[in-house]
Amino acid sequence: MTDDLPPLGGTASPEAVFASLELAVRRRLPGRLHGDKRGLTLGSGSEPEEIVRYRPGEDDVRRIDWNVTARASGTPHVWRPLAEHELESWVLVDDTASMAFGTVALEKRDVAAGVVAAVALLTAGPGNRVGTAHLTRDGLAWSAPVLSRAAAHRALRPSSTPRHASGGALDLGSALRAFATRRPRPGVRVVVTDLVEPDGRLERPFSWETPLRRLxxxxxxxxxxxxxxxxxxxxxxGTVTLEDPETGRRREVATGSRRLRERYAAATAAHRAAAAEAVRSARAAHVLLRTDRDWVRDLARHVNGRPMRRVPA
Incomplete structure (x- = not known):
């Protein structure tokens, strides 16, 4: 990890952490941040979207395209604009027990909080807002969307996870279903998770694949x-006692066994590959962040210059 990474897991004030993160994001994303987004539906706006035959009483005569009209033997044609509106982004944060793990400078939940703040900074723009949903052991806890910079500050405050969750115990698949139906208006959706299944499942199909595809x-x-x-x-x-954070089950493991370590590495590599393939199959973008690396740089490398994909209105 580099020295200028935000001190997410330290004792610095939220203001200092925010300033550090904002600086890190801007250094790794030179130029304009990705806050501008064009609308996805036809309506009031300024950008031309399509040329159609003029309909008296329905179309604005000020939008007649005279070049097309001339090519169409004088039949009037108008251009319809693409609606422009503010971007509302939502982030689903996995805040279950497995995210409270880290063996380097940060825990996975520290990186998750930083990602929420970074997403807010990357989508900053006039009127743009960011809302969050935290998946906890008690269900989903929602935070209302606020302006992007306010959302970044909120994400970096200690104990920023909303206390009141509803819906009871949910797995990631159920959380994604609720996440998709809560705010149906097309926009940006980010899911921050370790993709660890509560039952330890390593192979496809995963419970979250179909809900992710629909999202x-x-x-x-x-x-x-x-x-x-x-x-x-x-x-x-040597011999250590490992505890499953999701279930609380414990087991002694002799890590001195080379064969055991090789089997462990092979199993985790297979799980990573299966999870990545499942995300690709759902037609969602995917980025892997590690607690021992410059996660801001890895996130920036993924989003820098990446065009927004059109989705149906």
Missing amino acids: AAAHETLVVEVVDPRELELPDV
Whole structure:
């Protein structure tokens, strides 16, 4: 990790963390941040979208395209504009027990909080807002959308997760279904999770695949997967007692076994590959962030210059 990364897991004030993160994002994304977005439906606006035959009483005569009209033997044609509106982004944050894990400077939930703030900064623009939904052990906790910079500040405050969750215990698949139906208006949707299944499932199909596919069909969707290096490779540290944060089950593991470490690495690599393929199959974008790397740089490398995909209105 580099020295100028935001001190998300430290004791710095939220204002200092915000300033550090904003500086890091701007350094890694030179030029204009990605806050401008064109509308996805026809309506009042200024950008031409399509040329159609003029309909008296319905179309504005000021929008007659005289060049097309001349080519059409004098039959009047007008251009219809693309509606312009503010961008409302929503971030679903996995705040279950497995995210409270980290063996380097940060826990996965620290990176998740930073991602929410970074997304807010990247979508900053006049009138643009960001809302969040936190998946907790008690269900989904919603935070109303606020202006982007305010959302970034909110994400970096200690204990910023809303306390009141509803819906009871949910897995990621159920959370994605609720996430998709709560705000149906097309926009940007970001899902921040470690893609760890509560039952430890490593192979497809995963419970979240179909809900993610439906979400991505209606919104510009990015899945941010957060992992810790110890989840990828098991170090040789003798016999240790490991506890599953989701279930509380414990097991003693002899990490001195080379064969065990190789099997562990192969299983986690297969899971990462299966999860990545599932996200691609859902037609969502995917970026992998690690707690031991410059996660701001990795996120910026993914989004810098990436065009927004059109989704149906």
